[in-house]
Amino acid sequence: MLERGEVANSWRSERWESLRLLTPNWLSRLPGHGYDGPDPDGYMTMGEVVELIDRYAAVSRAPVRAGTNVASVRSAGGGYALATSNGPIHCRTLVVASGACNVPTVPPFAGAVPASVAQFTPFDYRDPSTVPEGGVLVVGASATGVQLAAELRRAGRPVTLSVGEHVRMPRTYRGRDVLWWLDASGAWDQRYDEVDDLTRARRLPSPQLVGTPERSTLDLNALTALGVELVGRWAAVRDGVALFSGGLRNVFALADLKLQRLLGTFDEWAREAGRDSEVDPPERFEPTHVPASAPLQLDLRSGRIRSVVWATGYRPDYGWLDVPVVDAKGRLRHDGGVVDSPGMYALGLPVLRRRKSTFIHGAEDDARDLVDHLAGYLGV
Ligand SMILES: Cc1cc2nc3c(=O)[nH]c(=O)nc-3n(C[C@H](O)[C@H](O)[C@H](O)COP(=O)(O)OP(=O)(O)OC[C@H]3O[C@@H](n4cnc5c(N)ncnc54)[C@H](O)[C@@H]3O)c2cc1C
Numbered sequence: 001m002l003e004r005g006e007v008a009n010s011w012r013s014e015r016w017e018s019l020r021l022l023t024p025n026w027l028s029r030l031p032g033h034g035y036d037g038p039d040p041d042g043y044m045t046m047g048e049v050v051e052l053i054d055r056y057a058a059v060s061r062a063p064v065r066a067g068t069n070v071a072s073v074r075s076a077g078g079g080y081a082l083a084t085s086n087g088p089i090h091c092r093t094l095v096v097a098s099g100a101c102n103v104p105t106v107p108p109f110a111g112a113v114p115a116s117v118a119q120f121t122p123f124d125y126r127d128p129s130t131v132p133e134g135g136v137l138v139v140g141a142s143a144t145g146v147q148l149a150a151e152l153r154r155a156g157r158p159v160t161l162s163v164g165e166h167v168r169m170p171r172t173y174r175g176r177d178v179l180w181w182l183d184a185s186g187a188w189d190q191r192y193d194e195v196d197d198l199t200r201a202r203r204l205p206s207p208q209l210v211g212t213p214e215r216s217t218l219d220l221n222a223l224t225a226l227g228v229e230l231v232g233r234w235a236a237v238r239d240g241v242a243l244f245s246g247g248l249r250n251v252f253a254l255a256d257l258k259l260q261r262l263l264g265t266f267d268e269w270a271r272e273a274g275r276d277s278e279v280d281p282p283e284r285f286e287p288t289h290v291p292a293s294a295p296l297q298l299d300l301r302s303g304r305i306r307s308v309v310w311a312t313g314y315r316p317d318y319g320w321l322d323v324p325v326v327d328a329k330g331r332l333r334h335d336g337g338v339v340d341s342p343g344m345y346a347l348g349l350p351v352l353r354r355r356k357s358t359f360i361h362g363a364e365d366d367a368r369d370l371v372d373h374l375a376g377y378l379g380v
Helices: 009-013 048-059 108-112 142-155 177-183 198-202 222-225 249-272 359-377
Strands: 071-075 079-084 087-091 094-096 118-120 135-139 159-162 229-231 234-238 241-244 297-299 305-310 345-348
Touching: 009 048, 079 094, 108 229, 108 234, 135 142, 142 159, 142 305, 177 249, 222 229, 345 359
Parallel strands: 094 345, 118 305, 135 159, 135 305, 159 229
Antiparallel strands: 071 079, 079 087, 234 241, 241 297
């Protein structure tokens, strides 16, 4: 196992200070290594995640070569030749487990934002004190965006949140963590070859969730109550002016509708599986409040906005992979983790083999399937 940094590198170096997992402790499990502490319903801090993965690496005796950056991989001699910072390596099979979130995604018009406005991505944002005083425009209303908008607003900043397509979720439903429902009902185990529109499923934004000791919901209504101003999707910059899409009403209605449908499937599952008595009665949530007027543009030269925080997603970085397996959009070509090159496999990508594939607990089932395939390939 080659790791350019240390074990749990992404959790050590690429996250902001206040982040906690959005998956509860009982769910954030690794193979044979579940949570046995005093707070199964809590959410780990980054320090605790690093400890978990460190401990797992030790007990599983993972043969990690830390501080080994893979600079290039090419096909050679019926396998792969790697150039690493610790010398060359040849292997017959290769598992690409380099992560789905190596680089923050930022739209091209970021380059047209006036120089007087500071720009941050989740990789260089640490806490509100590192952001210049004054108004902040947070772009993107998925897990990262809603969390950073709330944190900056609570620190007293005027915050505007630019909202595009998003996945609304309550923290708890009928008395249980909403992720309990996804896990228990089997929704998360849905296989990639059973998903209707796989390309879309793989591009779905993360749910609007935060892990806090209070188990609070962080949807757009909660942000509005905190005083965050909502605007539409940021579409362009023209002469220093940010232009936002209209139609927030439709964007909110769609997210509300999808939430209703999801809760409906949970209710149906509980009824059919005879689990109704274990949980509270069905609940429904208020629709997302549409602001009386949402500005369609903001002059970035006016001084009202001093910083932009791009919470517009993440992507993998395959710049080191010199094998033609990456498509024009930068995505690895694979079928359920079996990459389009003999003996090459992938793990940890969205809906790789199951809906849960990019979550910590999702690795186990995918790894088992792929190890079977890999062993067959090697003829062992
Ligand atoms: C902000 C954020 C919050 C998240 N919250 C949760 C959560 O609450 N619960 C949850 O289950 N999941 C969460 N996830 C998803 C999480 O990333 C995955 O669950 C998990 O980290 C995936 O592990 P991984 O090993 O596949 O990828 P990573 O953790 O990204 O690990 C990949 C490793 O590969 C190394 N690497 C990359 N390229 C090279 C190279 N060329 N040479 C050598 N080494 C290399 C990196 O240094 C890194 O350590 C979150 C993700 C993000 C971005």
